[in-house]
Amino acid sequence: MSAPAVRRPEPKRPEPAAELSATERRAEKARGRIGVGLIVPGFVYLLLFFAAPVFVLLAMSLYAKPPGAETGVFVPAFEISNYAVALSQYWEPLVRSFLFAGIATVLALLIGYTMAYLVAVRLRQHKLLASILLVILIAPFFSSFVLRTQAWKQILADEGFVVEALRFVAILPEDGRLTATSIAVVAGLTYNFLPFMTLPIYASLERLDTRLLEAAGDLYASPMTAFRRVTLPLSMPGVFAGTLLTFIPASGDYINAAILGNNRDTSMIGQVIDSRFFQIVDYPMAAALSTVLMVVILILVMLYIRKFGTKELF
Amino acid sequence: MSTEATTTAATDQQDGGAVVPGASGGADLVIEHVSKRFAAFTAVDDLSLTIPSGSFFALLGPSGCGKSTTLRMVAGLEQPSEGRLRIGDEDVTDLPSHRRPVNTVFQSYALFPHMSVLDNVAFGLKQRKVRDAVARAKEALELVELGHLAGRRPAQLSGGQQQRVALARAVVNKPQVLLLDEPLGALDMKLRRQMQVELKQIQTELGLTFVHVTHDQEEAMTMADVVAVMNEGRIEQMGAPRELYELPRTAFVANFLGKSNLMHGTVVGREGDYLLVEAAGGVQRLRTDRAVAHDGAVVLGVRPEKMRIFTSGEETVPAGHNRLDGTIIDASFTGVSTEYLVDVPGVGTVGTFTQNMGQATGRAGDPAVMCWDPDFTFGLAGDDDVAAGAAERDA
């Protein structure tokens, strides 16, 4: 083999935007087809059973009740005033929903982070104990949500020993109670959505390379600083996912409010929507409230993503 | 199909027992005017090569020059934007990767983590429905001395062991062309040398065509029959390692493959087989057949070890030798030798060394005379960039 002397290449001229060769195009196209083929069925499903329903809901929120019509009869209209009524009449449960959900999210974050950290970092060497605790973490998924909430109601009941004990140490006044209070509702929300907070955080902490902490220690960081500068930032995707997965369902939940609260000053927006739909049969009002709830959540989520968002989340 | 031919050949070898060293089980690989563009960026630029059957071919070049892209196109993992690829007599440009008689040892090994070592090695054979796939996979594992680890998962192997599994997994298929993308990159120096020997042995035993990508020039030179130096998507020069080293044709090759002293000059005449070139304040001689350009501006080059350096002022430059005069900038004694950096007016810094024969060493600031046999001079194009490739070599 002779050595063909190749002149130095001239400096690269700027190429025009690449046209693909036939082979390249064929490969691209085949891949594109597979990709589209994979998502089309699910996509169609979501159009039919998510996008379309949401659209119907939006439309329904503008329906009007013709004068003198029976209960539950509405006609398509463009009744913007439904929203004014919804907001003026139900701003209280709406605000309360976000407040309760917000407090529950913060509490769940504190508790959930501690649990996830315990299992994923502190007990990393103790495989068996860690996996038992992990089972307990996912256990609530396997025993009914409603049943557990009901159990809380009975545990916290006025004649129950928890209330007796709290009264005894005078944390609660003699006639104080736990059920039918805001505290019980928030505690229930915190409890019920705790796994949604803990598991994503666990997933991101479990991937954490503990050698990084040793490295931080080696570089004179105290354990607290190492946590703040290394562990916490690396677990942010989990925290981010966990807070969203807790806050969103908690703000729409009404089982906790219905079972652990009372009807006067703990009711949440979900309860109102449910009763508008089923007891009062006022579909436009229920739809308008649902729309408001969804819009507010989307705005909050968007603000949150903009402020703290990591790309890799979804 | 040609794959079947290889399979039969392989069976014969096993039945017959003896393996003929150097027997060709491979096929020529022909790359014709192949280019690959990613959007507006050209990764491989009009590349043409013929790699003869049974040879050990090394593709050498700095990071990002398009070596992997070239291999990936040969393997069918990337489609060329232009040009054709042939293996033996078959045009494989439009064949998907699983129909090409080519196997790859990936830089990252890419072992299947959910399969045992043995299943990894048997994978290709099973896909081609070879009868005694498992038995052959075992033999291949023996070949790389890993028979005892057949039942393990890849995650339970050391880096070097994984590398050998990756090799066995590719070699067991007796492909016409075996592509190796920096397969030794992750190994430490000792294991690397050992694997180089083993690889070379396997290649000679099986007679396959190996295309080996590396940016370790020593590795390329010791292992390959033919080395191609690639830069910015093009082949700068290719040939036998010695040929490439002794007679680089571009400044990039001169600097990237070993070191060179390069200087600008102008052809002022001819004398027999030699061109007379005015450079560094004197007339240097350059053999006409070692020059890329024969008139006007040229770049002269000489390898540091071809030069002698006189620092005492007593020695005389042999008649007919080329000569440079300068001042020592730095002299470092390394035991076996002393390395000098010498400032030569009109040229810049020239590097050379002397073997330690007990002579006195020069010191910084001393005048020095350097000379060499004009037959070692090589001539490059006058507009070549004398610094090209130096930074990439040291990277």
Add this chain to the structure above:
Amino acid sequence: MGLKQRMGRWLVPVIGGLAFVYLLVPIAYIFVFSFNDAARTNLTWQGFTLANWKNPCGAPNICDALGNSLSVAFVATIIATVLGTAIALGLARYKFRFRKLADILIILPLATPEVVLGASLLAQFLNLGWELGYWTVVLSHVTFCMAFVVVTVRARVSALDGRLEEAAGDLYASPRTTFWKVTFPLLLPGVVAAALLSFAMSFDDFIIANFNSGSFDTFPKFIYVAATRGIPAQANVIGSGIFLIALAIVVIGTVVSYRRQKALAAR
């Protein structure tokens, strides 16, 4: 070690431990009260009995509701897992137009609270004039679970080393074989996790089912309705039973993989 540091060392285990107790309290309560000798209103402790465990279907309709829930969860999980896995693969691996839009459409259900999802599906079913029952619950649950499947599986797909698939192709495996022999086995843990999550979410859902089930009863709905009159102890039996079965599966799984790892290491 200073006091502060020693406190720091113990703070996490103590608080974490208490949190685990907090998680377990109602589950333990449910378990204990499954042995309560109270026929219908299982509110105060009346004495120990095994009768409830011997006859878990003793309360009227309870096992029908349970069967309904299991059936809905099973069917919805299969549909959601298949569709969601396909979407996850499609979105993570391939480029096409409208990808961003598809991304948003697929994630949006996650940002929609269950009441809103339930209400809008109800509006849609009313609009279409469909009768509420088994299938409307299944369809709603598929929507609800699919986004979780997509997120779970997609994380797995992005973590997958694409070079493994290239290696399979290089070793003569056709794209189809590559998928079934390499891609799918590597995704399987993620797919299984997604399916389990779907199953649990569907089985446990009250709100969406409440909107879209009409007179069709699911297990959570049964309990919610029963709660107003007192929940039968059989509900506790079933709740505890499911928990114990799940616990057993997880423990066995852990032990088996632990053993296998040991065996492999010993080889």
